[in-house]
Amino acid sequence: MQRPTGVTIIAVLAAIGGIFGILGGLTLIGLGGFIAASGVKGGAFAPILGLLLLAYGLLALVLAYGFWNLKPWAWTLGVGLQAAGIVIDILQFVNDSTQLVSAIISIAIAAAILWYLFQPHVKAAFGQT
Numbered sequence: 001m002q003r004p005t006g007v008t009i010i011a012v013l014a015a016i017g018g019i020f021g022i023l024g025g026l027t028l029i030g031l032g033g034f035i036a037a038s039g040v041k042g043g044a045f046a047p048i049l050g051l052l053l054l055a056y057g058l059l060a061l062v063l064a065y066g067f068w069n070l071k072p073w074a075w076t077l078g079v080g081l082q083a084a085g086i087v088i089d090i091l092q093f094v095n096d097s098t099q100l101v102s103a104i105i106s107i108a109i110a111a112a113i114l115w116y117l118f119q120p121h122v123k124a125a126f127g128q129t
Helices: 005-037 043-068 072-095 097-117 120-125
Strands: none
Touching (some): 005 043
C-alpha cells in the first residue's frame, strides 16, 4: 500500500524533531556540569533533562522510521506518544498556568494527529483494523 501523504509529513517532522532532540540532549549532557556549577536555578537537573531529551530524540527517530516504512508497531507507538503528549501538556499547564496558549496549541496538534491516525485509510496503511 502507498504511504498516505500525512504519514509522510509526520515521519519527516518526527525525524527532524528526533535529530534536534538528540543534539539538544547531547548538549545538555555535555554542558550539564557547567550549568550546574554556574549556579543557575535547577542547573543540577540539566544532565537528567539531557538524557530525557536524548531518549525522546531516539524514540522520535524510531517513530519516523516506522512511519516511513508503514510498520504496524509505528501506528501504536504514534498513538501512544500523542496521548502521552496530551497528558504531559495538561500536567505542565496545571504546574504553570501561564502557559495556557502553548498548552492549547500543543494539545490541539496532538489531537489532530490522533484524529488523523484513526482515519480508516491511515489505519489500513499500517495494517490496523
